[in-house]
Amino acid sequence: MQATSFQVTPRHNWTLAEVNALFALPFNDLLFQAQSVHRAHFNANEVQVSTLLSIKTGACAEDCKYCPQSGHYNTGLERERLLEVEKVLRQAAAAKDKGASRFCMGAAWSNPKQRDMPYLIEMVRGVKAMGLETCMTLGKLEPEQAHSLAAAGLDYYNHNLDTSPEFYGEIITTRSYQDRLDTLSHVRDAGMKVCCGGIVGMGESANDRSALLMQIANLPLHPESVPINMLVKVEGTPLENVADLDGFEFIRTIAVARIMLPKSHVRLSAGRSRMNEQMQALCFFAGANSIFYGDKLLTTENPAADADMQLFAKLGIVPEKRQDVSDEAHALALADAIKEQQNPPLYHAAG
Numbered sequence: 001m002q003a004t005s006f007q008v009t010p011r012h013n014w015t016l017a018e019v020n021a022l023f024a025l026p027f028n029d030l031l032f033q034a035q036s037v038h039r040a041h042f043n044a045n046e047v048q049v050s051t052l053l054s055i056k057t058g059a060c061a062e063d064c065k066y067c068p069q070s071g072h073y074n075t076g077l078e079r080e081r082l083l084e085v086e087k088v089l090r091q092a093a094a095a096k097d098k099g100a101s102r103f104c105m106g107a108a109w110s111n112p113k114q115r116d117m118p119y120l121i122e123m124v125r126g127v128k129a130m131g132l133e134t135c136m137t138l139g140k141l142e143p144e145q146a147h148s149l150a151a152a153g154l155d156y157y158n159h160n161l162d163t164s165p166e167f168y169g170e171i172i173t174t175r176s177y178q179d180r181l182d183t184l185s186h187v188r189d190a191g192m193k194v195c196c197g198g199i200v201g202m203g204e205s206a207n208d209r210s211a212l213l214m215q216i217a218n219l220p221l222h223p224e225s226v227p228i229n230m231l232v233k234v235e236g237t238p239l240e241n242v243a244d245l246d247g248f249e250f251i252r253t254i255a256v257a258r259i260m261l262p263k264s265h266v267r268l269s270a271g272r273s274r275m276n277e278q279m280q281a282l283c284f285f286a287g288a289n290s291i292f293y294g295d296k297l298l299t300t301e302n303p304a305a306d307a308d309m310q311l312f313a314k315l316g317i318v319p320e321k322r323q324d325v326s327d328e329a330h331a332l333a334l335a336d337a338i339k340e341q342q343n344p345p346l347y348h349a350a351g
């Protein structure tokens with residue numbers, strides 16, 4: 001049999017034709033290539049586990065057509081002001097107890113106001129002090145805001161490109177693609193890690209999916225995390241009736257992302273709760289190695305934590321361990337919980 005070698009060095013000069021050619025591979029060839037690249041950089045049986053808390057919900061000034069939190073659409077979403085710092089820290093402690101190693105905090109804002117910054121900084125410091133990695137998504141950032149968050153200990157900033165530059169205007173009109181690229185570069189300049197991905201299934205073309213991945217892969221540095229979201233159609237948003245994206249196309253998108261972003265964590269993100277176990281397993285095989293764990297993914301429902309544990313157990317997947325001892329202890333605690341699900345005790349000790 002002919003030996004096959006795969007490109008595993010990160011590249012930043014992808015052309016649309018090359019990306020389209022990856023999408024056009026026979027499904028088995030594409031998945032084999034993605035899995036080979038994945039194994040060159042990661043333990044194929046580990047998945048990183050993060051927890052996400054909405055720290056400010058709804059009434060956002062932006063008009064992202066997929067988003068139930070936009071103030072432009074009436075989705076019946078209950079609005080919440082910025083959560084108190086103590087409440088956020090309590091939730092972070094609970095997430096840590098459940099085994100999360102990273103705690104993400106998301107606010108439905110165009111951008112954080114200066115008056116919010118002291119609270120955000122306190123949140124970051126408090127969560128960091130628990131030994132958790134910290135991540136925030138707050139919208140557009142000015143350079144000095146990025147620097148103060150980084151100085152407080154913010155490890156990651158999430159800011160998605162959402163879709164291709166060509167399709168972007170169909171989805172968002174209140175913020176430009178360049179604004180997004182600028183925020184990403186402020187985050188990098190401040191020394192933080194970047195979480196940046198997009199959403200598929202919004203009615204975009206196959207070319208748009210390729211162009212989105214090309215934009216992400218051709219950034220000066222690859223984002224450390226790349227969430228690939230499947231649109232969750234929410235009643236009341238302009239995209240509520242858009243046609244479903246074929247599941248295989250979604251899996252192909254994960255596989256192509258894995259090949260183009262060989263060292264990034266590719267995150268199976270929103271939309272996971274609509275996927276059956278077999279589809280999620282194929283996504284893991286295609287190179288997805290990060291999920292949100294817990295019962296809330298911002299305001300979109302997420303598979304219950306127990307269902308995640310059961311799926312991990314069926315697939316022999318364990319949560320990714322980190323160097324930090326305290327986090328490792330939590331990853332192990334979660335692994336233990338999964339093992340217990342696999343081998344349920346035959347009796348309960350008398351209380």
Ligand code: SF4
Pocket residue numbers: 060061062063064067068069070071107108109110139
């Ligand atoms: S995606 Fe973010 S910026 Fe866009 S409307 Fe929703 S909360 Fe606002």
